[in-house]
Amino acid sequence: MTAAHDHTPEDEQPFEIAGLRIDILEGAFSWYIRSIDFAVSKDLDARMGHLEVAKGKGKITTLFLIDDYPGIRPSAIAGVLMRDRPATGRIIDKLVTAGLATRETHAGDARAQALHITPKGHALAEEVREIIRQQEREFFDVIPDEDRDQFMRLLKRAYMGIRDKWQ
Amino acid sequence: MTAAHDHTPEDEQPFEIAGLRIDILEGAFSWYIRSIDFAVSKDLDARMGHLEVAKGKGKITTLFLIDDYPGIRPSAIAGVLMRDRPATGRIIDKLVTAGLATRETHAGDARAQALHITPKGHALAEEVREIIRQQEREFFDVIPDEDRDQFMRLLKRAYMGIRDKWQ
DNA sequence: GCAAAGTAGTTGTGAAGAACAACTACACTT
DNA sequence: AAGTGTAGTTGTTCTTCACAACTACTTTGC
Numbered sequence: 001m002t003a004a005h006d007h008t009p010e011d012e013q014p015f016e017i018a019g020l021r022i023d024i025l026e027g028a029f030s031w032y033i034r035s036i037d038f039a040v041s042k043d044l045d046a047r048m049g050h051l052e053v054a055k056g057k058g059k060i061t062t063l064f065l066i067d068d069y070p071g072i073r074p075s076a077i078a079g080v081l082m083r084d085r086p087a088t089g090r091i092i093d094k095l096v097t098a099g100l101a102t103r104e105t106h107a108g109d110a111r112a113q114a115l116h117i118t119p120k121g122h123a124l125a126e127e128v129r130e131i132i133r134q135q136e137r138e139f140f141d142v143i144p145d146e147d148r149d150q151f152m153r154l155l156k157r158a159y160m161g162i163r164d165k166w167q
Numbered sequence: 168m169t170a171a172h173d174h175t176p177e178d179e180q181p182f183e184i185a186g187l188r189i190d191i192l193e194g195a196f197s198w199y200i201r202s203i204d205f206a207v208s209k210d211l212d213a214r215m216g217h218l219e220v221a222k223g224k225g226k227i228t229t230l231f232l233i234d235d236y237p238g239i240r241p242s243a244i245a246g247v248l249m250r251d252r253p254a255t256g257r258i259i260d261k262l263v264t265a266g267l268a269t270r271e272t273h274a275g276d277a278r279a280q281a282l283h284i285t286p287k288g289h290a291l292a293e294e295v296r297e298i299i300r301q302q303e304r305e306f307f308d309v310i311p312d313e314d315r316d317q318f319m320r321l322l323k324r325a326y327m328g329i330r331d332k333w334q
Numbered sequence: 335g336c337a338a339a340g341t342a343g344t345t346g347t348g349a350a351g352a353a354c355a356a357c358t359a360c361a362c363t364t
Numbered sequence: 365a366a367g368t369g370t371a372g373t374t375g376t377t378c379t380t381c382a383c384a385a386c387t388a389c390t391t392t393g394c
Contacts, residue, residue, distance in 0.1 A: 015323065017330070020239075023231035024296045029307045030207050031228075033198035034320040035321050038206035038224065038249065039329050040197050056207065056380070060200075068293035071185075075342065079185035085343060087381075089321065093344095111342045111389045129191045141174035144319070144329025151321045155312055158183065161309025162206045163184070223351070242371065252372060256353070260373095278360045298379040 043139050047131050051124065054100040058083060059093045062130055063117075066101050067125040071114040073106060081165070100124055214298050219265040219289065224287050225250060225258045229293055230284075233268050234292040238281040240273060249330070267291055 014028050025031040045054055053059040058081045065077050078088035092115065095101040100121030106112035117125070143151055182193050192198040212222055220226040221268070225248045232244050245255040259282065263266040267288030273279035310318055 012228065018243070020232060020247055021234065022228060022247065023235055024299055025228060025231065027319070028299055028303055029319065030299070030302060032208055032209065032326045033200065033204050034224070035249070036322070036326055036329060040200055046196065056200065059191060061192060061373080064192065065187060068190055069187065069238075073342080076185070077185065080187055080189065082202070086345085086383085087331065089345095090380095094335085098251065101259065105340095109390075112252070113343075132191055132195055132197070135197060138194055139329070140325070143196070143325055147321055147324070148337060151325070152194070152196065152199075154318045154321065155196065155203070156311070157314070158307070158310055158318070159199045159203055162203060162306070165309065167309050240371080251353085253354085253374085255371060257351090257375095273371095275369085276361075280372075 002140070018076065032145050040135075040139065044131075044135060047135060048128070051128070052100065053124065053128060054094075057081070059094065060132075062088075062095060062142050063100065063125050063128065066095070067116045067122055071106070073112045073114065075112070077115075081101070082093045095121065176309075188298075203251065207302075207306060211298075211302060214302060215295070218295065219292065220262075220295060223258070224248075225255065226261065228297065229255075229258050230267065230288060230292050233262070233282045234284045234289055237283050238273070240279045240281065242279070249286060263290065 014021060022031070032069065048054040051065055058077075061079050061081060064071055065080065069076075072105055075087050077092070078085055081088060083091075083093075092101065093102070094105055100118055102116045102118060104114045104116070106114040181188060187274050189198065215221040220230055225244075229244050230246060232239055232247065236243075241259055242252065244259070245252055248255060248258075250258075259268065259270070263270055267285055269283045269285060270285070271281045273281040
């Protein structure tokens with residue numbers, strides 16, 4: 001019944017976004033990554049709008065790292081975030097200003113700092129963990145159960161490869 | 168028939184980033200998406216730094232849409248970009264200012280605009296297509312050949328699901 | 335020991351981007 | 365012809381970002 005209408009094979013079916021085709025981007029990993037990022041970041045902002053670590057790219061990771069590694073140095077955080085030191089320092093500024101973490105001079109190397117979580121910061125970390133879990137459940141429910149492991153495996157692999165290259 | 172069952176041991180190992188574990192984010196789709204996006208966007212900026220459509224989130228897609236759909240309206244582009252009209256309008260401003268596209272009143276609806284590519288814009292679109300192809304080859308070479316189709320399929324599926332939810 | 339070079343983090347600055355709201359102009363409906 | 369809805373612009377304000385210059389401390393080499 002649809003035979004005469006469209007001859008494109010099943011796995012190469014025309015892929016329309018809002019009724020339009022997007023040229024070469026249709027087959028570009030980068031486009032999907034960037035688009036999904038845009039949506040997931042907005043969704044996360046909405047879920048965390050009322051919290052002090054909302055918006056921006058490194059606050060949540062930084063909060064968790066300080067919570068999990070008492071005495072961690074800013075430069076170690078920068079390594080995880082793939083950001084430079086000024087950017088990392090300013091993220092830490094915000095956490096300290098908000099009373100979520102403390103900065104001390106590192107025992108043994110007075111150039112470095114030792115970061116510690118505050119009770120308020122720890123409580124917030126717990127709250128954020130729950131929000132992340134919730135987002136994974138609610139936002140990514142579009143990924144069928146049978147695909148989840150595979151998708152995660154591929155994302156991790158891509159991430160690790162990209163990260164190695166970047167260093 | 169299904170040969171995709173080779174279970175790599177890396178799936179079960181503790182997953183460290185720069186020697187640190189990242190708490191609940193280790194199992195969060197959002198974290199990998201956001202991290203890969205960060206890296207891929209930086210890489211793209213580096214590859215296109217000299218061009219007029221470098222940086223930001225919608226210029227490339229907009230350029231392609233205007234190139235492929237002569238007379239397209241800004242609101243149609245906004246639909247693809249998932250952005251609001253002010254944001255879309257300002258992207259178009261930049262393309263027009265740079266001499267890459269033209270704005271006319273839409274024949275038949277004087278509220279709307281009809282966008283057209285200029286020769287310069289078309290040439291740039293060609294150049295950008297080649298850069299995207301190159302990035303897909305060089306940057307995403309970390310994805311093994313045998314995983315590419317599957318990864319693309321999963322990304323498309325996730326994207327479409329997220330997009331549907333959006334509207 | 336002491337100068338030189340390297341490392342850790344801060345500050346300054348200027349350019350871009352993002353969200354929201356208010357506004358003009360035109361189209362469609364009744 | 366009035367009211368409602370749609371298309372797009374402008375204005376404002378708040379962040380964010382990248383780069384460079386700077387201070388303070390540590391390590392190395394002679």
